[in-house]
Amino acid sequence: MTMNPLRARRLTVAAAAAVALSFTGTAFASGGAAAHRDDGKITVGIKFDQPGIGLKTPDGTYTGFDVDVATYIAKQLGHDPKDIVWKEAKSADRESLLQRGDVDFIAASYSITPKRAEKVDFAGxxxxxxxxxxIRADDHSITKPSDLNHKKLCSVTGSTSAQNVKTKIAPDAQLQEYGGYSECLTGLENGVIDAITTDDSILAGYAAQPEFKGQFKLGGFKLSNENYGIGVQKGSELKAKINTALEKMVADGSWAAAVQKNFGPAGYKAEPAPKIGVVVQ
Structure with missing residues (x-):
């Protein structure tokens, strides 16, 4: 059967458009949606519920060490603070946020691990x-890591802390994984939870909040090394640029100032600034 010339031309144009669209989609996916913004904005993933690390306050502002680090990096990349679009990056969502291109980079107490490095790249x-x-300040039953066995222990879904407890620290702990640390804290305050486990920097942030003064204390256990990195999409050129920004932040004193500002009130003593590219095992 002979095809109508006009209809054939329409089909050819439609096919060409489909091919062009497929190439556009591929390029967009590989670079990430956020990376292709043309409005001068940059999208950064942070935690919204971690005092001292990344916190969205009731008035809509953002505070914490990761916020200060991300703001410094963004400035080095050519973006003023007003150009930053903050996006919540929960522990279980971080890899997918980067892979989909929903954010340009993530600074969210994001520990560098081999498993995560298979999916995303890390600066830092x-x-x-x-x-x-x-633990609660009046709890004297937990004085060493093994005391966590048979205790109700809370961590956040997707965090490395939860896995460390079950495999290395206290295999008989009654681990409960919640969506956020604020939920764990409520449980600890009400006596439903015996202890919260995560990074000491995060826990210090909670303990230092005025409304919890004197209620909680850190166990003082150094159960693991958590190397915080800046997550970027696999193969992203941002990794090298962010590393340069981090080196400058340490050199000009901004890093030390951010540590003191966010952790100093809790008496938390941070380790010296890590060397870029060196992950402490």
Whole structure:
């Protein structure tokens, strides 16, 4: 059967458009949606519920060490603070946010691990934290890591802390994984939870909040090394640029100032600034 010339031309144009669209989609996916913004904005993933690390306050502002680090990096990349679009990056969502291109980079107490490095790239590290526990100030039953066995222990879904407890620290702990540390804290405050485990920097942030003064204490256990990195999409050129920004932040004193500002009030003593590219095992 002979095809109508006009209809054939329409089909050819439609096919060409489909091919062009497929190439556009491929390029967009490989670079990430956020990376292709043309409005001068940059999208950064942070935690919204971690005092001292990344916190969205009731008035809509953002505070914490990761926020200060991300703001410094963004400035080095050519973006003023007003150009930053903050996006919540929960522990379980970080890899997918980067892979989909929903964010340009993530600074969210993001520990560098081999498993995660298979899916995303990391700049840094920019902070060396240690896993610890937060308990009620009047609790004297937890004095060493093994005391966590048979205790109700809370961590956040997707965090490395939860896995460390079950495989290395206290295999008989009654681990409960919640969506956010604020939920764990409520449980600890109400006596439903015996201890919260995550990085000491995060726990110190909670313990230092005025409304919790005197209620909680750190166990003082250095259960692991947590090398915080800046997550970027696999193969992204941002990795090298962010590493340069981090080196400058340490050199000009901004890193030390951010540590003191966010952790100093809790008496938390941070490790010296890590060397870029060196992950402490």
């Amino acid at each position: 590290p920019y902070l060396l934290a240690h896993q610890d526990v937060l």
